[in-house]
Structures are given as C-alpha cells and as structure tokens.
Amino acid sequence: MRGTSVQLDARSLLLYTRGSVPYxxxxxxxxxxxxxxxxxxxxxxxLLTAGMDILALTKMNWNNAQLDERDPLTLRTAYRVGSILKHVPPNARIATRYAYYM
Structure with missing residues (x-):
C-alpha cells in the first residue's frame, strides 16, 4: 500500500511511495x-517525519496527471535538469531559471 513504511534500524526506513490506493x-x-x-x-x-515529508513530495507534480511518483519531485526534477546539463559544453553559459528546463 502507498505510504507503508518499515523501520529497518534506528537510522534507516523503507518507504513505499507507490502502491495500492484505497480510494x-x-x-x-x-x-x-x-x-x-x-x-x-x-x-x-x-524517520517518521522524514517519511511523511517525502511521501508528500511525491504528489507535487502538477504537470502530470499521475496520482503519485516513485521519487520526490525535488529529486526527480534535479535528475531531469542534470540529464539536460550533461550535454552543455564546459565553457557554455548555463541558464539559471527553473522555467528554462521545463
């Protein structure tokens, strides 16, 4: 089920950000x-607060009709921007506005 978590030890937690939705x-x-x-x-x-925050961040993509995502929006966006920036030549000027990459 989405939101299920398992605490492995005092410093680690498994969190399911995708899964069955009761609704x-x-x-x-x-x-x-x-x-x-x-x-x-x-x-x-x-750990519980961190898990709840991460779960909330997986539902923040307003550009997508999907109910949930595996990765939090902040990480997924960083991965996508990084996949664009890897093609920029070393001496080129990089755009700093977030909207440029969307």
Missing amino acids: FRTYPGLYVPQPLLIRPATHGTD
Whole structure:
C-alpha cells in the first residue's frame, strides 16, 4: 500500500511511495512497487517525519496527471535538469531559471 513504511534500524526506513490506493481499491501502476531507502544525513532526524515529508513530495507534480511518483519531485526534477546539463559544453553559459528546463 502507498505510504507503508518499515523501520529497518534506528537510522534507516523503507518507504513505499507507490502502491495500492484505497480510494481506487487497486494499484494504478504497471510494475511492482519498489520502496525508497531513507537514511538521514543527521542523527537528530525523525524517520517518521522524514517519511511523511517525502511521501508528500511525491504528489507535487502538477504537470502530470499521475496520482503519485516513485521519487520526490525535488529529486526527480534535479535528475531531469542534470540529464539536460550533461550535454552543455564546459565553457557554455548555463541558464539559471527553473522555467528554462521545463
């Protein structure tokens, strides 16, 4: 089920960001859901709060009609911008506006 989490130890959590949705009574995806491994960089981070924040970020893509995404919007956007920037020559000027990459 989407939102299911399993705490592996004091510093790591598995979180399913894709999965069955109770409202639809089915799993809307084509593939078996794979959980995200969450390991905070600092010791004071609450794993449950981090998991809830990440789950919320997976639903923030307003450019897509899909109910959920595997990766949080912030990471997915960074991956996509990076895939564009890898084709820029070393001495070229890089656009800094977010809208340029959308």
